[in-house]
Amino acid sequence: MNKNWQVVLAGEGGQGLILAGRILSEAAIMDGNNVSLTSSYGIAARGGYSEAQVVISENELYYPKCASPDLVLALTQPAYDRYVDKVKDDCLIVYDSKDVADGKRKNEFGYDFKEALLTLGNLKVINSLFLGVILKQRNIVSRENLIKALEKNLPPKIQDINLKAFNYGLED
């Protein structure tokens, strides 16, 4: 898995975006790459715009932010609106098809996260689910290492449901 990637995970506070950024970053390090993870969030624990930016490179990493994202996950309308007009044509936007009004670009993919979470019976595993969903679309990191990073970052009693959510996203 040695390709340079710039990934933005955007949504709102409480969706586990920054933890997901951490899991993705650790998987990329296990793949043998250099990584930079930055985040921005408001002062509220839940709600409010929140995002994680992950830059993955096999070379030395200069600019630590996503200058030109290859993939944007937009879980909310504000997140989608923030990026839709400024990303390059071949950047894939993965968006929440329930929360974001119909997409307007060619290179995008809508996914119904709410329905998947209801099927899984747990609304809290959205970050593991979206990691599966984006990995199905793009091979950003190896699946084995993502699973290892997921297990490393989650307490044992919630690992099973998160792995289930990740695999669901990967196969759905």
Place this chain on the structure above:
Amino acid sequence: MSRPEGVQLMEGNHACAWGAIDAGARFYAGYPITPSSEIAEVCARELPAYGGTYIQMEDEIGSMAAIVGASLSGKKTFTATSGPGFSLMQENLGVGIYQEVPCVVVNIQRVGPATGLATQPAQADVMQARWGTHGDHPIIAISPASVQEMYYFTIRAFNLAERFRTPVILLGDQVVGQTYENITLPDPDSLELIERKKPVVAPEDFLPYQADENLVPPMAAYGDKHIVHASSTCHCETGYSNFKYGTNRQLLTRLKNKIYNYTDEIVEVEHFGPEDADVTLISFGCSSRVCKYVIGEAEKEGIKVNLLRLITIWPFPDQEVQKALAKVGAAVVAEMNQGQVIHEVNRVNTTNTPVHLASGIDGELIRPEIVMNSIKEAVK
């Protein structure tokens, strides 16, 4: 949690705290403030296991006083803060300089003045680091640009503090403090650490402010057989206050010369990019990483650009900047303020090379296009 082994995803502030612990710091006093709080967090959790002490103080005035006092008692000490706290530390920072107390002050810069754009990045405390405390004084300040450097430059800051017996500023910023990157901490035994010189004379012959050949007085700790007196008033070699004509001149001259006569040991820069260029970028800290990125972008547009990165900010790398300016048609200083380092660059600009400013004051890492626009202006 114990010391992280192997390759890690680590935050810059955590790397700084581990650098301090590996440098032998065993006393931290501070008042947590974003975006520096994780340094306090790691120290609170880890220092006791190393036989060290963490104290959460009532404010930053007290924090600075505590690290000065604990260092006089023989420990390697430090504190971490951001702009508002750094302002409060200034008075006792001066005490540390005047009493020649080795210690490290980490300033993870954020937007000011006052509460500013809490807690977004800036690099606007450059002159405050130099002249924030009142009176005539030298200062050493170094600027990390990555998580790796947050670790290694913290160790370097302690080494400089011990070698020169003076407070050293680690001038970071929100970007380097709160970005996570991969890092492998080295074996602590492999690190080269400098310790303050101890007195070699008999206790009865000891004068606590009698300098050695390097202009630095050997240092005894409070409680040693060698009796120490440290005063924030003008003092002579005994450490007691002395207002005789000439004493202050002698003291201030030595304080300046103990650092400025040894800039070769202190000043570090990094040259990046092609040796010959149309434009030289001069930058430091997080902005220098944007510059490295922009060099590649400029190349695509047929403009040859290189970078002189200032690792040491104070004492200012006069000769290195002068040489870089003499070799190029135009220069751009990229910094996240309205122009601070640029004044120092112009001070040493004996070749009258046109110098432009790329100024990032938007509460975010300076955008590449701001630097690029200044480059284009410079080559016009």
